[in-house]
Amino acid sequence: xxxxxxxxxxxxxxxxxxxxxxxxxxxxxxxxxxxxxxxxxxxxxxxxxxxxxxxxxxxxxxxxxxxxxxxxxxxxxxxxxxxxxxxx
Numbered sequence: 001x002x003x004x005x006x007x008x009x010x011x012x013x014x015x016x017x018x019x020x021x022x023x024x025x026x027x028x029x030x031x032x033x034x035x036x037x038x039x040x041x042x043x044x045x046x047x048x049x050x051x052x053x054x055x056x057x058x059x060x061x062x063x064x065x066x067x068x069x070x071x072x073x074x075x076x077x078x079x080x081x082x083x084x085x086x087x088x
Contacts, residue, residue, distance in 0.1 A: 050084075051083055051087050
């Protein structure tokens with residue numbers, strides 16, 4: 001469906017106005033399509049980063065909320081494998 005199909009129901013507008021509206025709609029559609037493909041490319045680049053190299057955002061609100069002794073535990077290999085296959 002072209003933009004012309006969308007504005008063709010506007011019988012009260014002049015031919016010049018319909019042409020202007022159609023051109024405007026076509027430009028907006030082209031811009032949205034360009035943005036979509038740019039976002040898709042950025043997402044693909046982000047997904048190409050190996051899982052072990054990705055930053056993990058913390059859900060903690062502030063350092064004051066953390067216990068005094070924080071020990072980091074490594075994830076079991078089975079969990080790492082599942083996460084890596086889900087990211088692929």
